[in-house]
Amino acid sequence: MNTKTHISTAERFGCWLGRGWRGYVRQERQLLGWLVAQGVPGGVASALLWIAKLALLGVLLYAAFWLALLIVVAGVVVWMQQDNVAEEPDFLGRKAEERDHRESLFYHPMCFNDDPDPRFEDD
Template sequence: MATHAHSGSWVHRLGRGAGRTWGGYLRREQRAAGWLVGRGVPTSAARALLWIAKLVVLGVLLYAAFWLALLLLLAMVLVWAVDNAVPEDDDEKAEWRMGLSGYGLYRGETRIDLGDPDDD
C-alpha cells in the first residue's frame, strides 16, 4: 500500500470526511448507550430509546421537507398562474412587420409605434 502526501481529489476528501463524521456519530451513540446503561437502564431499553430518538429526528426532518416541498409547489403554481393570467391572442400580440403604414410595430392591422414621419 502506497502512502502519499497528497490527499487526493475532492471526492476522496469528501468521502474521508463523511466516514470520520459517521464514525464520530457511532462513538457518541455508544457513549450515550453506555451512559444510559450506567444509569440503570437495561441494554435493550437503551437501544430502543436511541432508535426512538433517531426516528423522531427523521420524522421532524420529513415533516420540514414536506412543508418546504409544499411551499415550493405553491410558489410554482402561483408563478404559472401569474404567467397565464393574461391571455394573449395571436391577433392581439404586437409584432414587427411590414403593414399598410410601412414597416413598424403592429397589433392586428393597427400600427402602434410612432414611426418616422419622414418615411412617408
C-alpha cells in the same frame, strides 16, 4: 500505476464523511454506555436511541413535505401569473406594448429624457 500523489476532492469529501460517521457512532456508544451506567437496561437504552432516531426522521420528513408543498404552490402561482401578465390590459384597456410612460400617475419630465410635454410648458 498512478503517479498522482494528492487525493482528489471526492476522496477528501468521502474521508470527511467517514470521520463524521465514526464520530457519530462513537458518541452514540458513549450515550448508550452512560444510560446503562445510570441503571437503564441495555435493551431499553437501545430502544430509546432508536425511538429518538425515528422521531427525528419523522420531524425531518414532516418539514420536507411542507417545504416541498410550499415550493410547488409557489411555482403554480408564478406559472399562473406568467400566463396572465401577457394578456392582461392595464386599467385603461391597453396592452403593455401600447403603454406610454408619460401617462403614468407619477410621470414628471425631469425624470425622463423625452420630447417636451405640452402639459409641462415653462411660463
